[in-house]
Amino acid sequence: MARTGSGALLSRGNIKLDSFLKRNTERAVYQRIRAYEPCVVVSETVRKVYMHVVLSDERVYLAEYPPRTLTEALSFMRVRDIELVNDMPDFLHGKNRELCQHIRITYVTDKPAVRGRDWLRRDRRVGLPPAAPPSRRTSHCPTITHTLEGYPALRSLGELPTLPAARSASCPDPETLGLIRVPHPPTQPPSTAPSPTFPLSPSSLRFNLLDTGQVPRRIGSVLSRLLKKDSSSGGEEREAELHLYAVSHTSRLYLHLQSSWNSFIIRSTLSLDPLYRRRCSASSDSCPGKRLPAISWERTAHLFGQLSCELLQEGISVESLYLLLQELRTAAHRDITLRRLFWRSSELCDFLVQTLEESLHGCQSLSGVYTADQLLLSTLIAQTLAVMFRETEVEPARLNLLSAKKGALASRMLLALICDAELQTQNQRSPVDCELQALLAEYLDASCSLLFELLLLGHEASRCSSADSFLSVGWILGVLQPHPHTLSFVGYQVQQVVLVLSDLQESFLSPLQSVLLFQRCRLLLACLQYNTQLAQHLRSHFREEFRYVVKLSCAEEKLPPRYPISQPTLRLVEQILTLYLRR
Template sequence: MARTGTGTLLCRRNIKLDSFLKRNTERAVYERIRAYEPCVVISETINKVYMHVVLSDECVYLTEYPPRTLTAAFSFRRVRDIELVNDLPDFLHGKDRELCQHIRITYLTDKPAPKSRDWLRRDKRVGLPPAAPPSRRNSHCPRITHTFEGYPAHRNQSENATEEVHLLPPTRSASWPDQESLGLLRVPHPPSRPSSTASSVYSGSSSPSSPTSPSSPSDHRLNITETGQVPRRIGSVLSRLLRRNGVNNRETREAELHLYAVSHTSRLYLHLQSSWNSYIIRSTLLLDPLYRRRCSISPHSSPDKLLPSISLERTAHLFGQLSAELLQEEISVESLYLLLQELRTAAHRNVALRRLFWRSSEVCVFLVETLEESLHGCQSLSGVYTADQLLLSTLIVQTLAVMFRETEIEPARQILLSAKKGALASRMLLALICDPELQTENQVSLTDCELQVLLAEYLDAACSLLFEMLLLGQEASRCSPADSFLSVGWILRVLQPHPHLLPFIDYQAQHVVLVLSDLQESFLSPVQSVLLFQRCRLLLACLQYNSQLAQHLRSNFREEFRYSVKLSGADEKLPPHYPISQPTLRLVELIRTLHK
C-alpha cells in the first residue's frame, strides 16, 4: 500500500482497506505490500468492476469496493508483459475517459479458459482492446449500461461480480487467516540436483565480495559426466525441450488482466513495473547458492523463508550502532571494510534496514564521499588503481545498489536524492563511473591480472548501481517533465561530461555482445543473467533518452548487434526456468531493432 516502515503512505491512505489487509494477511505479507489503488477491472471472469488492486512484492491481489474478501489475481512469477494501452474506454465519460490509464497484464495460468463468457470471445468483436500506437486513441470496449461517473460502481454490478469471481471464503478469525485460501503464491526454489555428477548445473558461483560479479564460463557449464561436458548443440536441444514442455510439465496458457486506473495521478503502472522488475531480479538471484546464503535462505527451503525477522525497533537500534561506528573519525580501512560488509549483508536480509538507510542521510553521504576519495582521489595522484581501492569501491557500490532495491515507496529516498537540485545524486553518478582500462606503469604481471579481475568486478557493480538509478529515473520521467531532477534524461546529461563515460558504456556494450555471441557457449548463471538484463536496460536507456550516446552506440556497435548478437543464441544461453530470461530476450530484440 505504498508503505514506509512507519506505516505512512505515498498515496492517500484508505484506512478501511488498510485495516482489512492488516486483519486478513500475515504480518510478513502485510509489511511488504507496496501499494493499492482503485481501478476498473476486466478479466475472463470480471466484467468492468470497480475494485481495489493490491500489490505485494510477489503477487497482485484484488478486493471488492468496499473490501470483503481478498483474491490472488496472479503471481509476478507468471507475468509475461505489463504494458500501457493507448485507447479511450467507452464505459468512461468526460475527463475520466481522457485521463484513464489502461494497463494490460499478460500472464500464464493453469486454469482452462471459461466457456460461459461469450462476451469475452474475440471472434465476436467485443473482446478486450489490443495495444494501439500512440497516434490511435480508439476504444474497442463495448458500452455497458452502468457507467463509472460516480465511483464506486453500481451496486448490483458489484454483487454480480462477487458471484463470477472466485473469492476467498471467510477466514477462521481476524488474527489467524487461512493462509492457503489467501492464495499466497511463493517463488519456486531451484531444481534439485540428484547426483554429484550434475552438481554444477546452473550453480552460478561468484566471488564472495560481489553479489553481481560473473564467474568464469567454465563454472557454469552443464556437466553430464565427471570428465565430459554437454556440447553446445546438445545444450540447445535440451533448452528447446525444456521450453516445449513448459514449467513443471504443466499445460499453461496466456491470460490477460486489464486495469483502468481512473485517477489522473495514478502511479499503478509504475508500481507494477517496479514490483515486476524487483521480483524477476530477486527470484533469479535466489537460484544462486551464494546469494541464497547471503540472504540466509536454506538450500532446501522456499526462497521467501528467511531467518526470523527482528522488530523494527531492534533493527533501528542495530542500524544506529553500525552507523555510529561507520561515521567515527579516523576509522581504519580494515575496520571500514568489515563494517560495510556487515551493512551490506544485513541489507540483503532486511528491507526495513534499507528504508532506515535513506532516512539517515549521513550514512549515504558518507558512502558517496568515501567512493569519491577511494576511486578517484587516490587514483588521480598516481594514475593507477590499487587492490585496496578497488575492493573498497566495489563494496561501497554494491552496498548502495542493495539499498535501492525494494525501496521505491520510501519517501526519504526521493527527498534525499532530489534535494538541492539533485546534488547528492549527481555526486553518486559521477563517482561510480571510472576508466575501464587498467592503467599500469610496468609490464603486465600477475598483480596486473589480479587488478584486472578486481576492476571487472567493480565495473559489474557500477552497472548494477547505475541500473537502479535509471529505474528511479524512469519513474521520475513518467511523473514529471523530462528536464526534472532524477529523470533518465537528466541522469544521462549529468554523466555526459564525464571523461570516462564513453569507455564505460563501450565496456558494458562489449560484454553484452561477448555474452550473446558464439564465443561463449555455456548457459548463463543466475548472476550473469541478471547482469545481462541490467546492461541491456542501460544500453536501451542510452539509445532512447540521449541522442549523442545513441549515435555513439550505433556508430561503434551496429555491426556487432546485427551479426554477432542473435536472438536464437540468446535464447539458448538463458535457461527457461530463470524468471529474468524472457524479459531479457525482449530487451535484446529491442536493442537490435534500435541499432539498425
C-alpha cells in the first residue's frame, strides 16, 4: 500500500476501505495511516475473525470486512515484542495454511483477562449506543463481521460467506471514532555541539503553519465502547497477545509493524527530553493556546518546491546552504508530507549526497584535518537525510529512487557517510582540537542514525521477493566493507556501546543516549549476523570487552523503565552478548 500525490491512499484493490478511512477519520489521522491488510485476527476477545488490520504511526486498528466501524486494538506504547511465529494454523488448509504468516504481538494491558468469549457474539447481545445520523454518502450497515468458525479453509478476498446481520446501525462519522492526533516530534536529537560559525535559524520560516496542536481525546469507537461494557479498567498490568494471520507469502504487514514500532519507540523516547519537546513545538510558540491550521498537501508541495529551488541554485554560499538545510530539516521533522515529497524527485537527494561527499571527503584542509564548518555542514546533511527516512517506508518512490541503477544512489550515500573516527590533530588538548573532536563526535552520532535507517531499509528488502530485494543488509555491509575507514567508523560505534554498558559510566542514560545506544546495537548486531569479515574483526578486537566489561545488569540499571526504547534495547544487548560469547 502506498499513497498518491493528492494524499489519498493507494490500496491494493481495496478502494472501499480507503474511502471508508478517508471519510470516517480526521485528516491528520488519515494522512498518517501507513498500511492496511486483510488477515485473520485472534486475541482474548476476537476469535478467528477475518478483518482489516489498519496500521498508523502510533496504533493498530481493526476494521470489519467489509469496513463498517474502526476500533483501536492496541497502542505501540504498550507493545513489548513483535515476532513471526513459525507454524501452520490448524484452522487453515491447503495453500492458505502454507502461505500464512503468523505475527504475534505481545503487549501490556491493565484489563482483566477475558476467556472463552467472542466479541462478535457479545456484540450481538449488547444494545448499540445511539448512532449519529447517516450522511448522504453513508448508508446503514451492520456492525457484524465474517468469522472463520465453521470455515476450515480461508477463501480469497470477497468469497467468504456473509453471516446474517443480527442488527444494523449507521456507519460512524469522525466524531464516533476515537482517533486522536498526537504531536510528532522530530526524529533527530537536538544539537549539543559547540556554537557553529553559521547563523542558526530558530525554526522553519515558510512551514511555520504546520499543525502541532493536540486534539482532545473523544469517545471511542462503537466497538471500543462495546468492548468496555463488561471489562473494568485499572488493576495490575499483565501481558496479552494479538495474533495476526496474513494469508499471503508477499504480505508486508510484519515489516510495517516492525518499522512503525521502531519509529514510535524512538520518537516517544526522544519526546521525553525537554529541549527536544521545545524544538518540536516551536512552530506554535507564537500563538500560545491556539491550534494553528494544517497546511494542505498542495500548499506543502508548493513550499517544498520553492525551498528545493533555492537549495539547488548555482553559486549558493555555504552560510545560505546551511540556513536552508536547517529550514528543510525542521519542516521535515513536523510534516510527513514533506518527507514523502522529498523522495519523489531525485534532484534534492542527489544534491545532498553530493554535498556530503564534497564536504566530508573532497574539501579537507591541506593538513588533512576537518574544519568546523565542514563537520557542521556534514552533520546537518546526515540529520536531514535520516529524518527523510522516518515513516516513509510505504512511499514507493523511496525504494524506486534508492534501487535505481542497481542502487547507485544508495551506494554513494553509504560511502559518503563513512569517515575516519580518529581525528588527526597536532595537540589534542588545544581548545580548537577539542572543539573539532566534539563536532566529529556529533557527526558520528548523526551518521550512525542515518546508517541505522539504511539498515532498516535493508531488513525490509531482505524479506521481500521482488526484484529490488538486492538492497539487503548483506548488500549494504558489502558496499561498506572495502571503504578504508569502515573499520574505524564501526569500531568507534562499538566502543560507544562498550562505554555505555560498562561500569565506567554510572548515571542514567538520557533519552538521546538511549536512542543512540539502540541504533548502535542494531548496527553491531547487523555486522555480527550479516558480514563475515566485519564479524571476525569485531569479535577479535572486542571479545574481551564483551566478555568481561559489558554487563546486561549495567544496561538494566542505566535504561529507565519509563523509556519506551528500554526493553527493545535490552533484548538487543542480550542477542549481542550471546553472539560474542559463542565459541
